[in-house]
Amino acid sequence: MEHNHITLPEGSIEKTTTTLNIGPTHPATHGVFQNIMEVDGERVVSSEQTVGYIHRAFEKLAERRPLYQITTITDRLNYCSSPINNMGWHITCEKFLQIETPKRVDYLRVIIMELARISDHLICNSIVGVDTGAYTGFLYVMQYRELIYEIYEEICGSRLTTNMGRIGGFERNFTNTAFTKLEKFLNEYPKVLKEFESLFTRNRIFMERTQGTGGISAERAMNYGFTGPNLRAAGVDYDVRVHQPYSSYQDFNFTVPVGTTGDNYDRFLVRNAEMWESISIIKQAYEKVQAFKGADAEVYHADVPEYYLPKKEDVYTKMEALIWHFKIIMGEIDLPKGQIYCPVEGGNGELGFYLISDGGRTPFRLHFRRPCFIYYQAYPELIKGGMLSDAVVTMSSLNLIAGELDA
Amino acid sequence: MSLSNEIVQEKLIAKFGDQVSQFATSYGMLSFESPKEINLKVLQFLYDEPSLEFIFLTDICAVNYPNQKGAELVVVYHLHNLKENIRLRYSVSTSLENTDVYTATKLFESANWMERETYDFFGINFVGHPNLKRILNVDEMDYFPLRKEFPLEDQTRIDKDDEMFGRG
Secondary structure, three states: OOOOOOOOOOOOOOOOOEEEEEOOOOOOOOOOOEEEEEEEOOEEEEEEEEOOOOOOOHHHHHOOOOHHHHHHHHHOOOOOOHHHHHHHHHHHHHHHHOOOOOHHHHHHHHHHHHHHHHHHHHHHHHHHHHHOOOHHHHHHHHHHHHHHHHHHHHHHOOOOOOOOOEOOEOOOOOOHHHHHHHHHHHHHHHHHHHHHHHHHOOOHHHHHHHOOOOOOOHHHHHHOOOOHHHHHHOOOOOOHHHHOOOOOHHHOOOOOOOOOOOOHHHHHHHHHHHHHHHHHHHHHHHHHHHHOOHHHHHOOEOOOOOOOOOOHHHHHHOHHHHHHHHHHHOOOOOOOEEEEEEEEEOOOOEEEEEEEEEOOOOOOEEEEEOHHHHHHHHHHHHHOOOEHHHHHHHHHHOOOOHHHHHO | OOOOHHHHHHHHHHHHHHHOEEEEEEOOEEEEEEOHHHHHHHHHHHHHOOOOOOOEEEEEEEEEOOOOOOOOEEEEEEEEEOOOOEEEEEEEEEOOOOOEEEOOOOOOOOHHHHHHHHHHHHOOEEEOOOOOOOOOOOOOOOOOOOOOOOOOOOOOOOOOOOHHHOOO
């Protein structure tokens, strides 16, 4: 009689480890990434990541778009803090075209960028909480991210993919409602952040889950190209806002929080501390904005007719405005020749724009330095030898955003 | 002592002579080129030299210049000295026929994925790379999409029956 045994792949009986797939869609990945882990019981022996599931060829798309159309692409990089990407892109263009922005524009931008940083860190830290089993914090702070999104809505009309601002400034002045909402946020949020911290910072379960897991030394972190809160948690005080100030960050007083061990707990603490700094920066910026009086208080863009869309009523009534409107919309403005690399401090690290122009109307080449693409490659090293459940926390505490990772 | 672009340039010329060239400063950043054969020597020198210490690799990417015959592909490194807070841009060029460039992964762990991405989009063959395969595109792809020989679709074309996207 013929025996129909199942044929096992060679070596599978002797094999003592299990191959485990986490992702591409898995509740623990918070985004579309795949991790193929080799686990021995609950210990991670090795792992390999697959990325690129939502690759959209932004760099290629950018090669046929005039500058103002690229802003919408940058929205979709780190979509937890898209205004930072928008402002970063505008700042890159302004530096490239040597446009001076008025101080009021800089301060308004600082307000928006710091709000975006808070919303970014808020998501990341509360997700770390969720992954260690504490859902409350996440649900609670969501209301306050909502307040931030309402401010965005008041300024540019949209919430997630904001496409905010123009080269030279903002598309319109901030309304009084926007400032009222900002005041409401500044009043309410510090109490909530304090409460959020008291939920986690000295929480025994949380501390034991996060301390000593996913740690990295400062040398390794730099070698792996870490930037932003992840690098600062390892003890390197590198912050683009301080090292290469843009948008008048040199006018503000703030400290750069640093950690020591670079583990999940330190990353959490650094992000929390940065949120306090952001609140302080927003307050300072708001004071500075309020100090503008008379005509200065109405300034919300630089005078750059070649790149800044004129008012609609001017387009209908004035010849020159109509010409510029047409030229901008049709993308008929020739760029100067040259190359520029311009970094900004994004929500999760140094977001860089490398723009090359050959004198045409669109970039010859545009490369995004996406912080989480670069530091995600350290993930196998961070989780090696640790528990599988810690690997999940490590992944969320790295603040990986699939949109940015895959560009 | 504070480091400046001029000092970096002097040190590079003192070490490599006329092999490093095309020094320029644009928007405050020093840029220079060298033949691709010595790219690791240059990177290692910038990394090791006590007064230079460019130990942070910010970015690697490539650019395709179809009109530069024999040097169509350019690999661009952005390096950063975090202590002195000074950046520089270093590039090597290679032809389309022989796209071999030595890998920087031994020096910088971060170069691993950046080089994979560069290979994925431009087909630069990083010699010595531990795992040179596509990263963002599918493995089956047999071309390098960011090269200029692949233009984006002409948005004014009318031959396409594509009612779903409003072109039909």
